[in-house]
Amino acid sequence: MQNQIDTAIEHLNNDQVVGMPTETVYGLAGRINSAESIKRIFSTKDRPFFDPLIVHVSNIEMAKSIFKNWNSTIETLANHFWPGPLTIVAKKASHIDDMITSGLDNVGVRMPNHKVALELIDKIQIPLAAPSANKFKKTSPTTKAHVESEFGKEVFVLDGGACDIGIESTVIGVEEGFISIYRPGMITKDMIENIFKDQSIKVEYKKSPVAPGQLEHHYMPKLDLTIASEEHNLNLGEYNTWIAPDNAAICARELYSKLRELDNGSNSKNLIILKEKFKSDQAWDGILNRLRKAKTVDNY
Ligand code: TXA
Numbered sequence: 001m002q003n004q005i006d007t008a009i010e011h012l013n014n015d016q017v018v019g020m021p022t023e024t025v026y027g028l029a030g031r032i033n034s035a036e037s038i039k040r041i042f043s044t045k046d047r048p049f050f051d052p053l054i055v056h057v058s059n060i061e062m063a064k065s066i067f068k069n070w071n072s073t074i075e076t077l078a079n080h081f082w083p084g085p086l087t088i089v090a091k092k093a094s095h096i097d098d099m100i101t102s103g104l105d106n107v108g109v110r111m112p113n114h115k116v117a118l119e120l121i122d123k124i125q126i127p128l129a130a131p132s133a134n135k136f137k138k139t140s141p142t143t144k145a146h147v148e149s150e151f152g153k154e155v156f157v158l159d160g161g162a163c164d165i166g167i168e169s170t171v172i173g174v175e176e177g178f179i180s181i182y183r184p185g186m187i188t189k190d191m192i193e194n195i196f197k198d199q200s201i202k203v204e205y206k207k208s209p210v211a212p213g214q215l216e217h218h219y220m221p222k223l224d225l226t227i228a229s230e231e232h233n234l235n236l237g238e239y240n241t242w243i244a245p246d247n248a249a250i251c252a253r254e255l256y257s258k259l260r261e262l263d264n265g266s267n268s269k270n271l272i273i274l275k276e277k278f279k280s281d282q283a284w285d286g287i288l289n290r291l292r293k294a295k296t297v298d299n300y
């Protein structure tokens with residue numbers, strides 16, 4: 001692995017981008033202090049410049065250097081959830097390139113809970129900007145092979161195995177007395193509220209100030225995707241079908257691999273069947289958010 005990490009660092013120092021495993025999904029990483037590698041992230045993904053990038057750090061001091069202010073709310077969140085699948089959006093330090101934040105005052109930061117990502121960032125000693133390593137609007141990758149199927153051999157990819165969480169981080173905006181959930185994930189609203197029990201901090205779902213996470217279509221497989229509850233009256237013979245497992249953590253871990261597998265089925269359309277009760281369980285918020293953007297037909 002040390003060899004692989006050294007190779008990745010060589011690419012990064014040459015202003016290239018590399019595939020980086022995290023516990024959520026694989027990222028396409030570039031150095032935050034290289035405008036050229038940041039540009040390359042957008043061009044490799046065919047991603048529009050209005051969609052800001054998340055900055056990945058390997059320790060708290062690094063995180064502090066990205067934000068303008070470090071307050072007790074951010075500190076509490078970081079202590080509880082980092083390293084882990086939570087991205088904190090707050091005012092950026094002035095040295096953070098506008099290309100990373102799409103010209104916003106705010107920047108998203110996260111400390112991934114993956115040995116290979118942490119080692120890479122620790123060794124290069126520079127935070128890495130990384131969106132999910134897929135073409136814009138397409139299904140995110142959870143293995144090295146997925147990343148290679150997106151970009152071919154054009155991009156060097158570190159192998160960190162299959163991602164444990166499987167869907168992207170929860171993205172939250174932190175303001176005075178207020179936390180906004182812009183993108184739900186496996187860290188739920190309840191989990192965030194629980195750590196602020198004795199303080200007057202409101203946690204609410206809110207539209208992000210930027211459009212992209214909110215794009216109606218995202219995370220899409222190649223074939224039409226229908227999502228349906230277990231009481232459907234569809235003809236299963238017409239679909240490549242996956243019945244989601246009952247456990248949200250297992251479902252999230254398998255989700256993007258299954259979306260890719262369904263695309264290789266013998267039918268021309270895909271179907272995912274979900275239990276009705278998942279709708280009222282926060283553990284499913286992130287999964288349902290992704291599926292509602294990935295679907296073309298919704299019977300759920
Ligand atoms: O788990 C993850 O978050 C993965 C891994 C690689 O860390 N990354 C990821 O990045 O999903 P991406 O670029 O595919 O999604 C990042 C989301 C986008 O919807 C973007 O709009 C939002 O985070 N975001 C990033 N910076 C933001 C900012 N300054 N303000 C509001 N939203 C922001």
Ligand code: MG
Nearest residue numbers: 131132140168
């Ligand atoms: Mg993405």
